[in-house]
Amino acid sequence: MSATGISTSAAPAVRTGRPWQRDLIGVAVILLASIGGYVLFPDNLALLTRIIAIMFLVLSLDLVTGYCGVATLGHAALFGAGAYAAGIAAVTFGITEPLSMIAIGAIAGAAAGLVSGVVILRGHGLAQLVLSIAVIHLFHEAANKASAYTGGSDGLSGIAPDPLLGLFAFDLWGRTAYIFGIVLLIAAFVLLRILVRSPFGMLCRGIRQDPVRVSAMGASVKASLIRMYVISGVVAGIGGALNAVSTQVVGLDSLSFTNSAEALVMLVLGGAGSLFGALAGTVVFMWFEHVVSAANPFHWLTIVGALLIAVVLFAPKGLYGTAADLARRFARSNP
Amino acid sequence: MSAVFAVERLKKSFGGLDVTRDVSLSMARGDRLALIGPNGAGKTTFVNLVTGHLQASSGRVLMDGEDISRFSPMRRVRAGLVRSFQVTRLFPEMTPGEHVALAILQREGKSGRMAGNFHAMPQVMREMNGILDTLSLGALASVPVGAIAYGQQRLLEIALAMALRPKVLLLDEPAAGVPHSDTFLIENALAQLPDDLAVLMIEHDMDLVFRFAKRVVVLAAGAVIFDGSPRDVTKDARVREAYLGSYAHAGSAA
Numbered sequence: 001m002s003a004t005g006i007s008t009s010a011a012p013a014v015r016t017g018r019p020w021q022r023d024l025i026g027v028a029v030i031l032l033a034s035i036g037g038y039v040l041f042p043d044n045l046a047l048l049t050r051i052i053a054i055m056f057l058v059l060s061l062d063l064v065t066g067y068c069g070v071a072t073l074g075h076a077a078l079f080g081a082g083a084y085a086a087g088i089a090a091v092t093f094g095i096t097e098p099l100s101m102i103a104i105g106a107i108a109g110a111a112a113g114l115v116s117g118v119v120i121l122r123g124h125g126l127a128q129l130v131l132s133i134a135v136i137h138l139f140h141e142a143a144n145k146a147s148a149y150t151g152g153s154d155g156l157s158g159i160a161p162d163p164l165l166g167l168f169a170f171d172l173w174g175r176t177a178y179i180f181g182i183v184l185l186i187a188a189f190v191l192l193r194i195l196v197r198s199p200f201g202m203l204c205r206g207i208r209q210d211p212v213r214v215s216a217m218g219a220s221v222k223a224s225l226i227r228m229y230v231i232s233g234v235v236a237g238i239g240g241a242l243n244a245v246s247t248q249v250v251g252l253d254s255l256s257f258t259n260s261a262e263a264l265v266m267l268v269l270g271g272a273g274s275l276f277g278a279l280a281g282t283v284v285f286m287w288f289e290h291v292v293s294a295a296n297p298f299h300w301l302t303i304v305g306a307l308l309i310a311v312v313l314f315a316p317k318g319l320y321g322t323a324a325d326l327a328r329r330f331a332r333s334n335p
Numbered sequence: 336m337s338a339v340f341a342v343e344r345l346k347k348s349f350g351g352l353d354v355t356r357d358v359s360l361s362m363a364r365g366d367r368l369a370l371i372g373p374n375g376a377g378k379t380t381f382v383n384l385v386t387g388h389l390q391a392s393s394g395r396v397l398m399d400g401e402d403i404s405r406f407s408p409m410r411r412v413r414a415g416l417v418r419s420f421q422v423t424r425l426f427p428e429m430t431p432g433e434h435v436a437l438a439i440l441q442r443e444g445k446s447g448r449m450a451g452n453f454h455a456m457p458q459v460m461r462e463m464n465g466i467l468d469t470l471s472l473g474a475l476a477s478v479p480v481g482a483i484a485y486g487q488q489r490l491l492e493i494a495l496a497m498a499l500r501p502k503v504l505l506l507d508e509p510a511a512g513v514p515h516s517d518t519f520l521i522e523n524a525l526a527q528l529p530d531d532l533a534v535l536m537i538e539h540d541m542d543l544v545f546r547f548a549k550r551v552v553v554l555a556a557g558a559v560i561f562d563g564s565p566r567d568v569t570k571d572a573r574v575r576e577a578y579l580g581s582y583a584h585a586g587s588a589a
C-alpha cells in the first residue's frame with residue numbers, strides 16, 4: 001500500500017497502517033457473516049436482504065447523526081425516496097435494469113437528502129428534531145397523495161427487475177438479491193471508511209464536537225453538513241432501491257416515522273459514530289425483532305424497550321463502542 | 336494607510352446594557368497590543384463582535400482597508416482575522432495532531448477532500464509536526480485532547496492560530512486557567528509568533544502584559560479609556576480609577 005512510502009517519523013507511519021488493516025478485517029467480517037447467513041439460514045434470505053437494505057439506512061443516518069451530530073427522526077425520507085424512485089422507474093418508466101434502478105435510487109436519495117438537509121439544518125436541538133419529524137410526515141403524505149405513481153396506501157407493486165448483468169435472474173429464494181446486497185454493502189462500506197477518514201470526515205467530526213471552533217477555523221459548518229446530507233442520501237437511497245429490487249414492492253412504511261425512529265434506535269444500539277456500530281446495531285435489532293416477535297408477538301416491543309434501556313444505561317457507547325472499549329482495555333493490560 | 340486591522344466606532348448593547356461603546360482601534364503589521372480592563376469591561380464581547388460571532392449594533396471592521404463588517408465568521412477568518420477563545424474550544428475526541436492538520440488543510444482549501452488522509456500528506460505532516468514541536472506538544476500529537484492537561488490545551492489553541500497563518504491574531508486570555516508556574520510556556524509560544532503578525536492579547540496578568548506588549552489599550556465599561564505605551568498606563572488617572580487601584584502598584588513590576 002502507498003502508505004509505506006511516507007518519509008516522516010515512524011509513529012505516524014504505524015498509525016496509517018492500522019486503519020487499512022481494520023478495513024480489511026471489516027470486509028472479512030462482513031463476508032464471513034454473509035456466508036454464515038447464507039449457509040445457516042437458507043430459508044431466511046429475504047429477511048437477511050432486508051437487514052442489508054436497512055443497514056444502508058442506518059449507515060446513512062450514522063453519517064449525519066454519529067459523525068456530524070445532527071439529531072433527526074426523519075431519515076427514512078432518504079431511504080423511502082430511493083425505494084419509490086427505483087420502483088416508479090421500473091413500473092412507470094420501464095427501467096428494470098437493476099443497476100440502473102440502484103443508480104436512480106441513489107440520485108433520488110441525494111435529492112431527498114438535500115431537501116431534508118436544507119430544512120432540518122435550519123433548526124438546532126429540539127427545533128431540529130421537530131423539523132425532522134415534519135419532513136418525514138410531509139414525505140409520507142406526498143407519497144400517499146401521489147397514488148397514481150406510488151400506489152398510495154396499497155403500496156407500489158409489480159416491480160420486475162431484469163436479471164442482474166443480464167445473467168442472474170432474481171429467484172424465488174432471494175439468492176441473487178442477497179448476493180447483490182452483500183456486494184453493494186461491501187462496496188459502500190469500503191467507500192464510507194475512506195470518507196470518514198478523509199479530511200472532510202475529520203471536519204465533520206469536528207463540527208459534531210464544536211461547530212463554533214470549526215467556523216473559527218474558517219470552515220463553513222452549514223455547507224459541510226448539507227454536503228454530508230447529500231452523501232448520506234446517496235447511501236440511504238441505494239438501500240431503498242435495493243429493498244425495492246429485492247422485495248419487488250414499495251410500501252408507505254418505508255417512508256414512515258417508525259422506520260426513521262427504528263433506524264435511530266439501531267444506531268444507538270450499535271454505537272453512533274462508527275460504521276461497525278451501525279452495522280452491528282442493525283443486525284442485532286432486526287434479528288432480535290425477528291426472533292422475539294415470532295416467539296412472543298404481543299410483548300416483543302416491551303422486550304426491545306427493556307433491551308434499549310439496558311444498552312443506554314450500561315453501554316452508552318452502544319454494543320460495538322463498548323466492546324471496542326473493553327477490547328482496548330484488555331489489550332492495554334496484556335501488552 | 337498602513338493599518339492591517341481597524342475597528343471604527345463599534346457599538347453593541349445587550350438589552351439596555353451598553354457593553355461596547357464607540358470603540359475604535361487600529362493595528363499595524365507586527366503590532367503587539369494588550370487589551371486590558373476589569374472583569375465585565377467588554378473585552379470578550381469586543382472580540383466576538385470583531386470576528387462576527389456576535390452582530391454589532393453599528394460600526395465597521397476593516398482588514399487591509401476592506402470592510403468585512405458583513406462577513407460571516409468563516410469569511411473573516413479567510414480574510415486573515417483569527418481568534419482564540421477565553422475558555423478553550425477544542426474537539427475533545429480528536430488529537431492535537433488532527434486539530435493542527437485540520438487547520439492546515441482548511442487554510443489550504445483541502446478540508447473538503449473526501450479521500451486520502453493527512454497522515455499520507457508529507458507537507459501537512461511536516462508542518463503539523465513543526466508547529467507541535469515548536470509548542471512542545473510533539474509528544475502528545477496522538478493523544479485525545481480530552482485526556483491532556485488544560486495548560487497544554489491552551490497551547491494547542493495557539494497552535495491552531497499559528498496553523499491558520501493569520502494576518503491579525505486576537506488572543507482572549509491565552510494564559511487563563513494555566514497554573515502560574517506554566518505561564519512561561521504560553522509566553523514562549525507567543526514569542527514564536529511571526530514578527531509581521533499583528534497580535535492583540537487580552538490579559539489580566541500585568542507582568543505578562545508588560546513583557547509582551549508594546550502598546551496597551553484599556554477598556555472600561557465598554558469604552559476605550561486609554562491607548563498608549565505600557566509605561567504610561569499605570570500612571571493614568573482614569574485607568575487607576577477604573578481598576579480602583581487594584582493594579583495601580585503594578586508599575587513597579589515593569
Ligand SMILES: Nc1ncnc2c1ncn2[C@@H]1O[C@H](COP(=O)(O)OP(=O)(O)OP(=O)(O)O)[C@@H](O)[C@H]1O
Nearest residue numbers: 349352354372373374375376377378379380381421
Ligand atoms: N450574550 C450576552 N447577553 C447579555 N449580556 C452579556 C452577554 N455577553 C456578555 N454580556 C455582558 O457584557 C458585559 C461584558 O462581558 P465580556 O464577557 O465581554 O467581559 P470581559 O471584559 O471579557 O470580562 P472578563 O475579563 O471577565 O473575561 C458583561 O457585563 C456581561 O455580563
Ligand SMILES: [Mg+2]
Nearest residue numbers: 378379380421
Ligand atoms: Mg472575557
